[in-house]
Amino acid sequence: MNAMEKVAWTNLGVSAFAVVVVLAVTPWLGAGATGFFALLALIPLSALFLRQRGPRVIVDERDRDIDRKARDIAVGASWMLLLVGLVAATVWGSQTESHAVSTVLLNWLIWAQFATCFGVRGLAAIVLYRRPYAA
Amino acid sequence: MPRKKEPSLENCVSELRAARSGMTQQQLADLVGVTRQTIVALEGGAYTPSLALALRIAKVFRKPTEQVFWLDEE
Numbered sequence: 001m002n003a004m005e006k007v008a009w010t011n012l013g014v015s016a017f018a019v020v021v022v023l024a025v026t027p028w029l030g031a032g033a034t035g036f037f038a039l040l041a042l043i044p045l046s047a048l049f050l051r052q053r054g055p056r057v058i059v060d061e062r063d064r065d066i067d068r069k070a071r072d073i074a075v076g077a078s079w080m081l082l083l084v085g086l087v088a089a090t091v092w093g094s095q096t097e098s099h100a101v102s103t104v105l106l107n108w109l110i111w112a113q114f115a116t117c118f119g120v121r122g123l124a125a126i127v128l129y130r131r132p133y134a135a
Numbered sequence: 136m137p138r139k140k141e142p143s144l145e146n147c148v149s150e151l152r153a154a155r156s157g158m159t160q161q162q163l164a165d166l167v168g169v170t171r172q173t174i175v176a177l178e179g180g181a182y183t184p185s186l187a188l189a190l191r192i193a194k195v196f197r198k199p200t201e202q203v204f205w206l207d208e209e
């Protein structure tokens with residue numbers, strides 16, 4: 001497994017862990033549970049895998065291509081999640097008496113979008129590393 | 136309408152490596168500036184290299200590029 005694959009696994013693992021923790025503590029903390037999305041801040045630590053050790057190449061053209069493709073997929077997926085989520089929240093809010101969208105829901109939606117973006121980026125990269133790929 | 140299948144790029148990098156007194160994948164990777172995993176993927180047909188990388192590999196083996204890489208159009 002090369003350095004960028006480790007970064008991809010970190011992206012996926014940390015994102016999934018953050019979502020699981022938030023869902024697990026929501027019954028006790030309620031809206032405050034979204035604070036645990038701050039676990040996503042651990043993702044930049046994956047840069048440690050990219051430290052230059054010796055003269056060997058750490059990231060090459062294949063890694064960069066796969067990362068670019070995975071990033072495109074992740075941004076597209078999270079953007080769609082945000083749009084669909086906002087539409088759903090608006091429709092749901094319009095059905096309530098106050099005709100208002102809950103700020104708690106919006107907060108959840110925005111954090112879920114970030115988690116989706118990092119998680120899908122990791123997952124897409126892992127899948128691309130295992131499939132035939134052309135530069 | 137069915138899409139025409141793209142021809143795959145074949146190569147004989149592993150044979151050329153073996154012929155060079157057992158050059159390792161890591162040695163070739165270091166010479167052409169990529170990771171060993173990219174050489175593994177390339178030799179296994181799982182990765183089609185960029186033109187620049189194909190040229191660098193051919194240069195290492197002192198062969199014309201078309202003798203190292205060719206299209207399998209069947």
